[in-house]
Amino acid sequence: MSQVEWDSDELEEKPFNRQYMKRLIKYLLPYKRILSIVVLIVLVNMALSLAEPLLLGYLIDEGILKKDFTIIYWIGGVLLGIRLLGWLFGYLDTRMINFTGQRILFDLRQQLFNHLQTLSFRFFDGRPAGKIMSRITNDTNAIGELINGGLITMVMEFTHLIGIVAILLWMDWKLALLSFITMPLLYLIIVVLQPKIEGSWSRSRKTMSAINGNLNETIQGIRVIQAFSRQKENNRRFDKLNSNNKQAFMRAITLESTVWPSVEMIGMIGTCIVIWFGAREVMNDALTLGFLMAFINYLWRFWGPLSALSKVYSQVLSAMASAERIFEILDTDPEVADRTNAKPMKPIRGEVVFENVGFRYGDDKPQVLRDVNLRIKPGQRVALVGPTGAGKSTIVNLLMRFYDTTEGRILIDGEDVKGVTLDSLRRQMGIVLQDSFIFSGTIEENLRYGNEDASDEALRRAAENVRIDRFVSQFADGYQTQVEERGSKLSVGQRQLLAFGCVLLSDPRILILDEATSSVDTETEQHIQAALQTVLEGRTAFIIAHRLSTIRDADLILVVQNGTISEQGTHEELIAAGGLYRKLYTTQFDMQQSLAMQTGA
Numbered sequence: 001m002s003q004v005e006w007d008s009d010e011l012e013e014k015p016f017n018r019q020y021m022k023r024l025i026k027y028l029l030p031y032k033r034i035l036s037i038v039v040l041i042v043l044v045n046m047a048l049s050l051a052e053p054l055l056l057g058y059l060i061d062e063g064i065l066k067k068d069f070t071i072i073y074w075i076g077g078v079l080l081g082i083r084l085l086g087w088l089f090g091y092l093d094t095r096m097i098n099f100t101g102q103r104i105l106f107d108l109r110q111q112l113f114n115h116l117q118t119l120s121f122r123f124f125d126g127r128p129a130g131k132i133m134s135r136i137t138n139d140t141n142a143i144g145e146l147i148n149g150g151l152i153t154m155v156m157e158f159t160h161l162i163g164i165v166a167i168l169l170w171m172d173w174k175l176a177l178l179s180f181i182t183m184p185l186l187y188l189i190i191v192v193l194q195p196k197i198e199g200s201w202s203r204s205r206k207t208m209s210a211i212n213g214n215l216n217e218t219i220q221g222i223r224v225i226q227a228f229s230r231q232k233e234n235n236r237r238f239d240k241l242n243s244n245n246k247q248a249f250m251r252a253i254t255l256e257s258t259v260w261p262s263v264e265m266i267g268m269i270g271t272c273i274v275i276w277f278g279a280r281e282v283m284n285d286a287l288t289l290g291f292l293m294a295f296i297n298y299l300w301r302f303w304g305p306l307s308a309l310s311k312v313y314s315q316v317l318s319a320m321a322s323a324e325r326i327f328e329i330l331d332t333d334p335e336v337a338d339r340t341n342a343k344p345m346k347p348i349r350g351e352v353v354f355e356n357v358g359f360r361y362g363d364d365k366p367q368v369l370r371d372v373n374l375r376i377k378p379g380q381r382v383a384l385v386g387p388t389g390a391g392k393s394t395i396v397n398l399l400m401r402f403y404d405t406t407e408g409r410i411l412i413d414g415e416d417v418k419g420v421t422l423d424s425l426r427r428q429m430g431i432v433l434q435d436s437f438i439f440s441g442t443i444e445e446n447l448r449y450g451n452e453d454a455s456d457e458a459l460r461r462a463a464e465n466v467r468i469d470r471f472v473s474q475f476a477d478g479y480q481t482q483v484e485e486r487g488s489k490l491s492v493g494q495r496q497l498l499a500f501g502c503v504l505l506s507d508p509r510i511l512i513l514d515e516a517t518s519s520v521d522t523e524t525e526q527h528i529q530a531a532l533q534t535v536l537e538g539r540t541a542f543i544i545a546h547r548l549s550t551i552r553d554a555d556l557i558l559v560v561q562n563g564t565i566s567e568q569g570t571h572e573e574l575i576a577a578g579g580l581y582r583k584l585y586t587t588q589f590d591m592q593q594s595l596a597m598q599t600g601a
């Protein structure tokens with residue numbers, strides 16, 4: 001599978017690829033019965049509609065010219081019947097194909113979503129969330145459109161075209177060939193201009209997605225925009241994008257409005273040749289009037305399928321681009337996955353050992369950790385400190401098995417984490433990130449995120465222990481209050497407390513905590529610290545600490561520097577050692593002192 005570009009502008013069309021088409025057709029197989037019925041109905045409908053001009057010719061020759069009203073009534077009735085049947089078949093077809101198309105879309109989207117959730121962090125690194133989302137929505141839609149409309153149009157219009165050509169040749173091959181004289185001209189117009197039209201539609205769509213991207217960024221960043229008074233500059237940028245879109249659209253529509261009328265014009269030349277030649281034949285009694293009318297009627301029907309097919313073709317090409325992107329996701333295997341002989345992790349006591357652990361985020365990326373050796377006893381409270389980018393988060397990422405070590409191994413209670421099932425391991429571990437993620441739903445649902453079956457009593461106790469009961473009771477709906485995605489209804493401190501509550505309820509044996517850097521008011525800070533003491537009790541804990549004052553009583557402090565543990569010990573030991581920790585501590589301490597003096601606290 002080719003490497004699909006994620007950062008650059010994604011191509012909207014790709015050449016026809018038989019392999020992708022075969023894979024796409026596999027999604028149709030479970031519905032082959034219903035699809036065969038659809039195709040059958042389409043073909044019957046097409047045959048009925050193709051009979052119309054012949055019936056019309058018969059009506060003229062045998063009914064009108066011979067003044068036979070029985071034939072006129074009969075043919076009129078049959079034509080009406082054909083249209084009625086056509087309407088009924090069309091209705092059935094549309095329903096069936098839309099139903100099947102939606103089922104296939106449903107299957108594809110579900111498969112993608114399920115697969116996406118199994119993918120490792122490395123997949124998401126460097127792949128913008130917006131683009132992943134667009135793959136699941138836009139790209140599946142493009143494929144859905146092809147199935148819904150495209151494939152049936154293709155079958156229908158192709159048989160229509162073949163049917164028309166066959167009937168024309170059968171009726172009078174010389175006259176048919178004469179009317180095809182203009183074909184090369186037509187071919188030239190379609191081949192040269194149609195890609196240009198598609199190109200300009202594609203530009204129009206691209207400019208539209210630029211508008212969407214800009215809108216998205218503006219809404220997400222509205223606070224920063226207003227804070228920096230950037231509205232004017234933003235308006236200018238948006239204005240440019242907006243007029244790009246307008247121009248692209250106008251060009252597309254101008255081209256489109258010239259091509260099809262010219263195609264019809266050329267078609268008319270063919271028809272005129274038939275009229276000039278055919279009329280003479282009718283006058284010489286070599287052809288009947290009804291025959292000529294039927295022939296011309298078929299000629300007029302020729303352009304519809306041609307235009308529909310050229311549109312379907314570009315639909316196929318854009319579905320190829322979508323298929324490539326979708327299959328790239330489906331073909332990516334999760335890097336961190338259960339080994340075939342993985343066993344469930346026993347109930348964890350909490351001993352953690354790092355043995356010569358080394359790590360890099362990618363083969364072409366620099367070494368981030370090297371020779372990390374640690375031995376943590378069950379229940380120990382470990383603090384990780386060090387400059388930004390030193391590797392603290394990486395250490396906990398490895399412990400959670402978000403990534404696998406590239407060198408060395410990590411043992412929990414003597415078990416190599418790579419040898420146990422991910423589910424059994426992660427269920428016994430908990431993590432609270434700096435920016436606690438709140439899912440849309442109620443506060444209770446968020447609390448239960450790690451343990452849906454917790455009793456109401458346990459929920460209440462956890463909430464009290466982390467002191468969220470106080471602010472929750474102020475909401476009219478209490479624990480049933482709906483919180484929005486990313487928890488914008490809650491303050492930073494409240495979100496952190498909620499995340500603690502969730503972790504407490506899921507009762508992990510090893511807890512990882514990325515201490516919030518954002519400052520909260522002193523009272524919330526005290527709440528957080530008190531809640532933290534409860535949450536940490538009886539668990540092995542790793543705390544990535546930014547405020548060194550909060551970790552003075554940690555059992556072990558690890559100083560991470562350039563991907564290695566440069567110092568380790570208790571606060572007193574490290575201060576006495578006079579290394580980096582002492583430097584960091586005294587700098588922070590001095591800063592706090594001077595801040596306190598300035599604010600008069």
Ligand SMILES: Nc1ncnc2c1ncn2[C@@H]1O[C@H](COP(=O)(O)OP(=O)(O)OP(=O)(O)O)[C@@H](O)[C@H]1O
Nearest residue numbers: 125361365368386387388389390391392393394395
């Ligand atoms: N997903 C990633 N892909 C590639 N490189 C990464 C990734 N995450 C982190 N890094 C790199 O690994 C190094 C260590 O990063 P890490 O996040 O572990 O540092 P940290 O000590 O936690 O920093 P901070 O205190 O700022 O959070 C950095 O140089 C960073 O650029």
